[in-house]
Amino acid sequence: MKNFRYIELVGLQGTLHPDDINGWAMQQPFNEDESAFTSDNQLLNREYEMSKYTIKATNQDVFVDSQARERRPYEGDLLVNGLTSFAVSSNYSLDRHSLDYLIDNPTWPEDYKLFNVEMAWLDYLYTGNRDLLESRYEQLTYKLNRGKSSESFDGASQGFTGSLKNIKGVDNFDETVGLVTNDGLIDWPIPERDGFIEGKYNTPFNAIFYGAYRMMSQIAKVTGHDQDVSFYEKRADRIKAELINRLYDAESGRFYDSLNADLTVNQHTSHHASAYALCYGVYSDQLMADKLSKFVANQGHFIGSVYFIYFMLKGLIDAGHADDAIALLTNPDDRKDQKTFAAILNTLKATIAPEAWSNHYKPNMTLSHPWGATPGLTIVQGIMGINPIEPGFNTFRIKVRPGNLKKLQVTTPSPKGLIKVAYQRNGLQAELVAEVPMNAQAELVLPEEATDIQITGTTNQLAANNNSTINLASGKYRISYHQN
Incomplete structure (x- = not known):
């Protein structure tokens, strides 16, 4: 089976209506509610959605x-x-x-x-x-x-x-x-x-x-x-x-x-x-x-x-x-042939990750190449820093690295259930909301320069390892801190 996004009919005689054409679509079951991401950068949001749809399609x-x-x-x-x-x-x-x-x-x-x-x-x-x-x-x-x-x-x-x-x-x-x-x-x-x-x-x-x-x-x-x-x-x-x-x-x-x-x-x-x-x-x-x-x-x-x-x-x-x-x-x-995701989305107008930045770099490129879906993993595992420490997410790490972004929110699956993390910064004050699924523990890593750390939420939180690392049992937490 191969995929085709466009079909050309040649030599047809008579009248053809859109309802006269049928097609089959085959895909793995995909639960849209297991994952989501938003931020204060619309380009990054679109890159995530393209990556997610690439996997689905x-x-x-x-x-x-x-x-x-x-x-x-x-x-x-x-x-x-x-x-x-x-x-x-x-x-x-x-x-x-x-x-x-x-x-x-x-x-x-x-x-x-x-x-x-x-x-x-x-x-x-x-x-x-x-x-x-x-x-x-x-x-x-x-x-x-x-x-x-x-x-x-x-x-x-x-x-x-x-x-x-x-x-x-x-x-x-x-x-x-x-x-x-x-x-x-x-x-x-x-x-x-x-x-x-x-x-x-x-x-x-x-x-x-x-x-x-x-x-x-x-x-x-x-x-x-x-x-x-x-x-x-x-x-x-x-x-x-x-x-x-x-x-x-x-x-x-x-x-x-x-x-x-x-x-x-x-x-x-x-x-x-x-x-x-x-x-x-x-x-x-x-x-x-x-x-x-x-x-x-x-x-x-x-x-x-x-x-x-x-x-x-x-x-x-x-x-x-x-x-x-x-x-x-x-x-x-987003100029033509630039090596940016802005160009992929706005100029190439890709909805699925492509094989190359544009036809300039690979004339026979395909428009259905999951190896171009790196933004999805980079956002969740890199920027939001959600990664397993122990096999099966018995213990996992949350280490948000927002760069110049002020607002981030993600939902990502794990064998233990959904993990949800939200980050917001206003001036020198930052706040994290983390939801740790049942039968799991999270190691929350804050910036080394974080001070005035306040934790509210589920009462069964674990003791902090040091000033910047906090161990959290299953539950929902709100962590605020001051960051220079």
Whole structure:
């Protein structure tokens, strides 16, 4: 099945009335009342609604690259599709089913295969269901063997004879250098890669591997593979150390793209190299994170594809620069071919997330590509800061990072029930209203500079950890505080 938004009838004789045409619509059940978002920025509100409708319209029997072309899952797309689905829908089984399919039926980009590990871990965090981790543990370990073999495919070769099935593969970790070889998609189409120069040891691929090894270590701990825990932890630590030692330029605050086989550095600093490193936490301290963030934020202008911005935005928010992420999302420039969501909504007039910023960047782009729905997850998990701490939301975090926004309100699902958070700021006075579902606890993180904190509401609140972190049991709370 493919989707068509417009139909042209050619050669028809006679009179045709609108009621003479019928069509079928197929979609997963979708509960509109499970999720909502409003703010004092109308552009951001529209981006959320586009993201939510993208999930509603494109989620069917599996997550798909696009309903208009491939109509099959891709692992990189799964990151955005899955996380935005988590933000707006409690249909968790569709994510797990799509992931289960991809484990056996991988796509060609080498870095995409690593996202199976990431999404398996996130599925467990969001649902508390460890069945897939246990039944697919061995197959997930295969994803970490990305050495070049007969199954390696660059996406363009006409002579490829592999099967693209999940096999044990070749370990590509180089013990002498402390980095992995090979490379991934980086971004797509190729002109969107900001001039990235590939070598034998590539910064983006190693940054993603660092994250994958860390998460595989956590999966090993959950599933009782005790010997693997330290193995993957040590590999992650080594990659992080070597990336910083060999490929980070402290003076410019940027990562170089890659190392050659003779360990000479390709001294080009694409935004992609630094953005992937920032996203996966490849920095030694806050000062380094601040330098990377300044470069990645790119003076308020997106760089790369509408897919790649997931890594930009997540890195900025996790590093403490949500204000830069919000500035990128709320850029009002809607001129044709601008890399903004204002242009996507006002000029492209998209109602579902597109594959590219416009046809200028990808002439054969589709208008049904969930990998462009990053605003949805960024708003809920980033700006509103609602994320599971313990699997299944037994404990979850609320850390609102409003930037220059004055008013925010969100409803998002969890296995425990709906989570509702509202934020409002008037001058130096801020107020949060939080609703914690039954059988759950929330860790509310306020700004470090918050003073005069007042809490009213349900009486079974837990004690504060410190001045800026408050533990809340199930119930409804109103928290006001002074913020300079």
